Amino acid sequence: MSSNQSKPRLSEPQVAEIVQRLYGLTLSSVRALPSYDDQNFQLEADRGARFVLKVMNSVDSQNQNLIEVQTHAMTFLHQHGLPVQTVLSTTAGELMSLEEIDCGNGCQKYLVRLLTYLPGITISTVAVTPKLLYETGKIAARMDKVLQEMDHPHVNALQRENFIWSLSNIPLLENYLCFMDGAPLQNIVKAVIDQYKTCVVPKRCTFRKSINHGDFNDLNMLVEEDQTNGYKISGILDFSDMSSGYYVYELAITIMYMMIENPRPVEVGGPILAGWESEIPLNEEERDALYLLVLSRFSQSLLLAQHAVSQQPENEEYLMTTAKTGKRILCQLWELGKEEVEKTWFQMAAQYADWE
Missing domain, CATH: 3.30.200.20 (Phosphorylase Kinase; domain 1)
Structure with missing residues (x-):
């Protein structure tokens, strides 16, 4: 259906x-x-x-x-x-x-x-400071740490083998490349999928397992004003994409979506990574895969949105929310390359490492 x-x-x-x-x-x-x-x-x-x-x-x-x-x-x-x-x-x-x-x-x-009902407005509608990005990374990590302690008779239902939104299933995106219809971005997305298969898949055995929210995006996070005229996180919404995965998946998803509305998207990764590592420091293999996982989520979001529009043309405006700027950011990350982007993220994360 x-x-x-x-x-x-x-x-x-x-x-x-x-x-x-x-x-x-x-x-x-x-x-x-x-x-x-x-x-x-x-x-x-x-x-x-x-x-x-x-x-x-x-x-x-x-x-x-x-x-x-x-x-x-x-x-x-x-x-x-x-x-x-x-x-x-x-x-x-x-x-x-x-x-x-x-x-x-x-x-x-x-x-x-x-x-x-939770009070607040979506984080996509406010000017996001490095401090709020740090708190976003921190709460995402806290959430996954708590979820890892959860027990339930049907917890195995989260082993969603062919769930297309799981970052474990990036190779399945090859079936959706046709929906890009020869667009210039298609070559980048195909290259991301190929690199995922050769560079991420062999390392997954070294990633630490977790339960992922799976859709920690700027429309699923609510904020409200705090006493310093800034904003604090007031709500986490929509657990429909929960699945078994790895801690580093949640981090990559969080970084990717918080780039969408930010005027300096490449710099977003630094404070989020610092907030995340204040709770869950990455191991060497997770750190090495982070750049490609962020690109993989961009590819996932763009391809599946294009497919969804073909199914729900009347809902195009909402379905293509990420794609409007996501295409540009994916191209920017690809052109900068792994070494340059990682340098930005890891140097900025070190600056914010003691920011509590």
Whole structure:
């Protein structure tokens, strides 16, 4: 089933009916939020109480064990002091409900969850300082350290063997190169995939294993003003891409996405790396692979966005959010080369090493 067919498309009246029936809430407003494969809504109920309704796509909704683990992870992180949403129970005491809904293409089954609302604005909308980048790297590492302690009967569901968004599956991107349709960037992406196979795959046995959030991007992080007229991290959103991986994957993903809106993207890696290593210092092989892993995530994001647009042309603006500047940054990183980029990252990281 294509992503176009599996993505839910509930109307506001359908949302209001589901929330009333499952949670006993009468809504005063429903606002659709941007989404990739799922459908998310910000809800306001009586006396101004706010929530987020997450409706999973029909394909992922079939894997209830995976979603149970993701739901448990959110609670586990919240209990350990990280600013994440938690899932609210239905009036029947369930954390999720599999609903049969007709979104215009016949009835399909979608898993529905109601989440707590977190205050703040996305980090993509503020001027990000080196200090905030340091804190971003630090909280990403803390999150993965806590997740590594988590236990759950279905934790093996995170072994998502052919999950296309896993950095372990970069070679699978060769099947998507055709969606670049001969664009100049296609040669760079192909070269990144080839280098990944020869330079990263043999080293993966030396990387330390972890559970990854997998989508630690500038739209999934919330910030709010602090007492110094700067910003502090107030929320971590969207655990749908969680999978088993390696610590260095999370770091690479974080660096890549925080480059997108930054006017000096190459310099982003330094303070993030310093924040990360204040919690989890990299080993030699992880450090050597970091540059290529960041380029691999850019390639992944660009190719899969191009593919998604072919499936959901009406959602092109959101799907291509990263691609707009991502193409330029990938070219810049490639042209600078590994040695030059690493020099920038590692020298800057050393400057921020004692920044607490």
